[in-house]
C-alpha cells in the first residue's frame with residue numbers, strides 16, 4: 547500500500563473547501579502548501595479584500611476573491627456550498643492566522659458538515675497557540691476564551707464565571723481595553739495570579755511580558771508605549787482548590803439551591819464557623835459558575 551504523507555484533494559476536480567491559515571505578522575510564515583493552494587483555488591473567500599491584497603502581492607498572484615465576513619457569511623454560505631458541490635476548489639482565508647478562530651467561517655463549515663461536503667485544512671499561524679507556547683504557563687490543558695465582552699458589566703460577569711477555571715486561559719484583547727481588563731482580573735482573581743501579555747507576535751516589536759496580573763497593570767501604567775499593537779493575554783488557571791474551599795462549597799451548594807445568596811452565606815457561617823467574607827466569595831463563584839437559572 548502506498549502511504550500518502552500529505553493530504554491532497556481525493557480526486558482531481560472534486561470540489562472542496564480548503565481552510566488556509568495565514569501569517570499573524572511575518573509573511574515568511576506562510577507555508578509552501580498554503581502558497582500552492584492560494585495559487586490554484588478557483589475562488590478565495592477573504593475577510594477583507596484590501597487586507598488580502600497585501601498577501602497576494604507578496605506571492606505575485608491575482609486570484610478571484612469573494613468577501614466573506616460576519617455580516618454576510620450566513621447569507622453567502624448556501625451559494626458557496628453549491629459551488630463546492632458543483633466541483634469548485636474554494637479556499638477560505640481570514641485577515642490573519644487561522645480562519646474560524648475569532649474569525650468568520652463557522653456558518654459555512656456548519657452547512658458543509660450538514661451537506662457532507664469535503665473540507666480540508668492547511669494549518670499554520672495562530673496567535674492564541676503562539677502566545678500560550680511563549681507564555682511559560684502550563685500548556686498541558688488550556689481554555690481559549692477569545693474576546694471578552696466589551697462592556698464592563700458583562701466582562702466582569704464572564705470573569706467571575708471563570709474564577710475557578712483551573713486551566714490556563716487565553717484571551718484576545720484590544721489595546722484600549724487591556725489595562726481595564728487586567729485590573730478587573732487582578733481584582734476578581736487576585737493580583738498575584740501569573741499571566742503573560744504577548745504583543746506583536748512574529749513582528750519587529752514582538753514581546754512577551756511575563757508577570758502577575760497586578761504586575762502587568764503596574765507595568766502598562768508606567769509604560770504606555772507598551773499598550774499598543776495586537777495582543778494576546780494568557781492567564782494561569784486558578785490554584786488547586788483548598789480543603790477549606792471544598793468544605794465551603796459542599797455546605798453552600800444545597801443552601802444556594804433553595805435560598806438567596808446572603809441568607810445561604812449567613813446560615814453556612816453560623817453552622818461552620820468559617821469567615822463570612824470567605825463564604826461570600828465562594829458563594830459568588832459558585833453562582834456565577836452555574837450561570838443564570
Ligand code: SAM
Nearest residue numbers: 570643644647672673718719746747776777778
Ligand atoms: N484568527 C486569528 C488567529 O488565528 O490568531 C485571530 C483573529 S482575531 C480577530 C485578532 C486578535 O488576535 C487580535 O485582536 C489579537 O488579540 C490577536 N492577534 C492577532 N495577531 C496577533 C499578533 N501578531 N500578536 C499578538 N496577538 C495577535
